[in-house]
Amino acid sequence: MNLTIPFPDRVHAGRALAERLASEGPWDDALVLALPRGGVPVAYEAASRLGLELDVLLVRKLGLPGHAELAMGAIASGAVRVMNEDIVHYAHVTTATVDAVAERELQELQRRERVYRGERPPPSVRGRPVILIDDGLATGATMRAAIEAAKLLGAAQVIVAVPVGALDTVERLRRQADRVICLFSPQDLVAIGYWYQDFGQTSDREVQELLRQAWSANRTNNDGERQA
Template identity: 40%
Template sequence: MWPPEHERFADRSAAGRMLGTAVAEHLRQIGTGAAHDAADMDAARTRAPLVLALPRGGVPVGVAVAEAIEAEFDLIISRKIGLPWQADHGVGAIAENGPAVFDLSAVAAAGLCVSDLSPAVQRERVELRRRQERYRGARPAPDVAGRVVVVVDDGLATGVTARAAVRALRAGKPAHLVFAAPVCAAESVDLLTSDVDAVLDIHSPREFHALGLYYSDFTPLTDAHVLQMCTRMWEATKVPAPV
């Protein structure tokens, strides 16, 4: 059986609790040299970390991580850009307030150039705005400036969606930016490390066949699930939920 049974998570929440332990240990080990400068890191330590989950699958993982490290919780919304004839085959991604990011080798392998994907980019921008309005209402995206920020998903496969998210966030000048997921394809970790201060995971296989194989329960999530979890977290910290 692949992966081995001992490497499988019961569900996203269980995986998030395990990941939360790894994130907590990383945050304990952060020294002044981990920030872009010592003053930034000293200021960041006076505030709780900020966990930003990637909807939908990253939300239950992010909730568990935020609870484990006593962090503020919010979302970073990103959308995959697929091929014109196979929308679920991601060759790029966009994140809120960020530019489109492409896997140029995958685009070239499909016999395309980036301009051929413009219609897909526009469609995904529309869907991204819909999700912003659905999940947040009038509530603004969080300000990451000077914060310790942990971006969380339920897994890292090609990594292009994560790269779009962290590059958009990096422009906001966080003091320390981490990407964390329970399972990350080792090749994608190698590609992402230049965009963040750390990549954290529980498993990082060189042979990565399918993310769902790492979960006993990998039930698809809906917007309603995301809203329910966000509302609970925001009410617990007295942050208004979307209306």
Template identity: 40%
Template sequence: MFTDRRQAGQQLAQALAQYKNAPNSIVLALPRGGVAVGYEISLALRVPLDVFVTRKLGTPDNPELAMGALAETGYRHLNMDVIRGYGISSHELEREVDRQRKEIARRVERYRGGTPLPDLSGKTVILVDDGVATGATFFASVAAMRALQVGRLIAALPVAPPETARILQRQVDEAVVLATPSMFFGISQFYEDFPQLEDDEVIACLQKARAALSQG
């Protein structure tokens, strides 16, 4: 469906063309993969790019199964059905929260030099990832944005399951989801090339986006 994250970002940028040069706007991308998508949007729309770090809270026996998510602002989203269903104790939950809090701090330091998020109150925020499955981290990011009192919140995703996309539409001011296939097993199935991005690639995208905007 998509050649790579670059093409996905370019297609999203076309769908978001009305926000080109929009004042008081920012593209916030979820690292790592979302940053490659967000970079293309930032470049095309000439809107600043930054990261918003949110981490999945995995269950003790299956780190890929989300029992919630933690945002860099401290906002915590918990899936109580998973927590109760798998009998996860408060100690196990807090241990995972502490582990992810440390990883969030590491990434904020690495990607943003430890500086806090810019003031987002009243801003138009385009929140970007390279796709969502259950949407745990993305929904936590949406809720965190609401808590920061952003002016307008736009979700921009190349692909999401139909039900996830429907829920998302009710939580944001505008949801731009390019594809909502019913047969959904994982984000990678919708990309021909879907490598894992490294920290250095995330930083390079952020630096190139800043340089492009500064050149006018």
């Protein structure tokens, strides 16, 4: 594999990830679930190149008050909440504070569910391998929540696939997921954006358009299979 570090952008990272996933397949009946927003362009490229169904799994980081970039936990669709207990204890965060942050993020999670999915029902997860894709792993809080949500939904296997992730986070997630595929695991991550030349924010509109294209392609493929 010809990796360029840092990645030019999320699209190129997704293509590199697809190449790695293809070498570790087959992925029969696997479902790719992207973590919005940044994980969607990466997952779209991977799913498209592997011919897999793409959907989203909504996860929201619970930022530490005063240091919102630091995750003290995360929530995911299905009333899943995971916490970074070390950060909570170190920062002396009260239960009331955690609950207040979680409630605020739940409202945003529900908003995004409506914006991204509309009337479209959630995908069928039970009994299928699920590949969870994001643009990178820092503390891993959001991915931990996503793993638990996928398990609760009945996934047969949960595979985490990312272009870059902090080495200690990747090792911790190996104990929670069935497999973790990470193209680059630096000892000192600094920040996910450090490993991309272009790490501009992914918009809701971009997420909507990529999902529309993926769902349209999946519907066309399914129609073709039925006619065959």
